[in-house]
Amino acid sequence: MNETLRLYYDNPYLTEFTAQVIAVAKRNSHPALALDRSAFYPEGGGQPADRGWLSATTAPHRWEVVDVQSDNGTVWHLLAGSDSWPEGGMAVTGQIDWERRFDHMQQHCGQHILTAAFIATCNAPTVSFHLSERSVTIDLAVNELSEAQVRAAEAWANTAVWRNLPVQARFVSPDELDRIPLRKPPAVSNNVRVVSIGDIDHSACGGTHPARSGEVGAIAVLGWSRQRGMIRVEFVCGRRVIAALHERDAATRAAAATLSVGWAELPTAVSRLQETQQALQRELAQTQRELDALRAAQWYAQTPESNGRRIVTATLPTATIERLRTIANFIAELPGGIAIIAGGEERVQVVVACHPDTAVDARDVLAAGMVVLGGRGGGQARLAQGGGGQPAALAAAIAAMRERASHG
Ligand SMILES: [Zn+2]
Structure with missing residues (x-):
C-alpha cells in the first residue's frame, strides 16, 4: 500500500484539497477510503482525528468523514454509513472541519x-x-x-x-x-x-x-x-x-442570584449561610430533644401502671436511631418505665430501655421481638437495640416484646 502524502505537514491551514482514492475497505464497520494525499489529521500523538467531508470530484456526492486513522503510513478516512460507496481510483475533494481542527x-x-x-x-x-x-x-x-x-x-x-x-x-x-x-x-x-x-x-x-x-x-x-x-x-x-x-x-x-448578592460577595454570603444553617441545626436538635422529653413524659403518663411497670410502645418511622434511644431513655428514667420504641423506614430499628426498679432485662425483651422479626440485636440490661428482619412482622414483634416485658 502506498503511503499517503500528508499535506498538513507543510500547510496546517489547508482546508480543501483534491486526491485520488487508492483503496476502499471496511474499517470499524464504516466504509473507509485511503487517499494518495490528504490534509486530514489522523488520530495520534494525543491529538484527536479531524472531521470533515469528501466529495466525488465528478459526481454530485458528498460523504461525511467521521474518523481518520493512520495505518503503516496510509491515512484511512472513515465515512458515515453510506449507501453509495466511492470507487478505487476515483478523484475526490476533501474539506476539513476547520473550527474543530x-x-x-x-x-x-x-x-x-x-x-x-x-x-x-x-x-x-x-x-x-x-x-x-x-x-x-x-x-x-x-x-x-x-x-x-x-x-x-x-x-x-x-x-x-x-x-x-x-x-x-x-x-x-x-x-x-x-x-x-x-x-x-x-x-x-x-x-x-x-x-x-x-x-x-x-x-x-x-x-x-x-x-x-x-x-x-x-x-x-x-x-x-x-x-x-x-x-x-x-x-x-x-x-x-x-x-x-x-x-x-x-x-x-x-x-449569586439565588442569594441576591453580586458574584464577588458569593464567598462571604455562602459562609454566612453555612453559619446560619449550623446554628439552626443546633437549635433544631435542642428543640427536638425538649419535645421528645415532653412526648415521653406524656406517653408515660397516659400508660396505665400494672405490676409496678408502665410499658410504653411507639413507632416513629422517620426518627433516627439516636432519637429512638433518647426517647426510650427519657421513659426509662421514670419509675417503672419500660420503653419499646421502633423506627426505621426500610430497615426496622428497635430500642428497648428499662428502669432498674422494674427488674426487667432489656436484652430479654428485645430478644423476644427479634425472634418474631427475624432480626438481630443486643446491649445492656438497661438499654438494648436491634433491627433488621421483616418490616411486616413489626406489629407482632412489638406485641411479643410487650408480653415479655409484662411478665419478665
Ligand atoms: Zn506538537
Whole structure:
C-alpha cells in the first residue's frame, strides 16, 4: 500500500484539497477510503482525528468523514454509513472541519508551551498529554504542586503566547537533530519532525500547530490533582478559555442570584449561610430533644401502671436511631418505665430501655421481638437495640416484646 502524502505537514491551514482514492475497505464497520494525499489529521500523538467531508470530484456526492486513522503510513478516512460507496481510483475533494481542527491546533500548541513553562519555572516534566472534546490534561512527574507554582507556570506560558513566537515544523537530518536541544528524545530515530516554538521549546512532533504562538490566544489552568503518583493539570487554550469562562460565569450568576448578592460577595454570603444553617441545626436538635422529653413524659403518663411497670410502645418511622434511644431513655428514667420504641423506614430499628426498679432485662425483651422479626440485636440490661428482619412482622414483634416485658 502506498503511503499517503500528508499535506498538513507543510500547510496546517489547508482546508480543501483534491486526491485520488487508492483503496476502499471496511474499517470499524464504516466504509473507509485511503487517499494518495490528504490534509486530514489522523488520530495520534494525543491529538484527536479531524472531521470533515469528501466529495466525488465528478459526481454530485458528498460523504461525511467521521474518523481518520493512520495505518503503516496510509491515512484511512472513515465515512458515515453510506449507501453509495466511492470507487478505487476515483478523484475526490476533501474539506476539513476547520473550527474543530483550529481548536485542536490551539490546544495542542498550548500544551507544548505549558509543558515548556512547567520545566522552566519548576522543573516539572510532562510525561503524558490528553486532549478531549472538553478539556486538556498533562501529567507532571512531580509529587507536589502548589498554587503559586501553577500560576507562575501559567503566567510564563501566557507571556510566551503573547510574544507571538514563530512556530516552525520541519523534518531534520540525524546531524541536525544532534544539535537541537530536544525536550525529550524522539520516539522514532529517522525522519524526525521537529517543532520549534521560538527558542522556548523544541519537540519531536507530528501534530498540527499554528504558525505563531499568538494564535493559541490564552492558556488557563482550570485545576490540578494527584493521579497515580503524579500531578494531573487540567487546562484550556484559545476559544475554550472563553467557553470555560462562560460556563463558570453562568454557574456563579445563578448562585449569586439565588442569594441576591453580586458574584464577588458569593464567598462571604455562602459562609454566612453555612453559619446560619449550623446554628439552626443546633437549635433544631435542642428543640427536638425538649419535645421528645415532653412526648415521653406524656406517653408515660397516659400508660396505665400494672405490676409496678408502665410499658410504653411507639413507632416513629422517620426518627433516627439516636432519637429512638433518647426517647426510650427519657421513659426509662421514670419509675417503672419500660420503653419499646421502633423506627426505621426500610430497615426496622428497635430500642428497648428499662428502669432498674422494674427488674426487667432489656436484652430479654428485645430478644423476644427479634425472634418474631427475624432480626438481630443486643446491649445492656438497661438499654438494648436491634433491627433488621421483616418490616411486616413489626406489629407482632412489638406485641411479643410487650408480653415479655409484662411478665419478665
Ligand atoms: Zn506538537
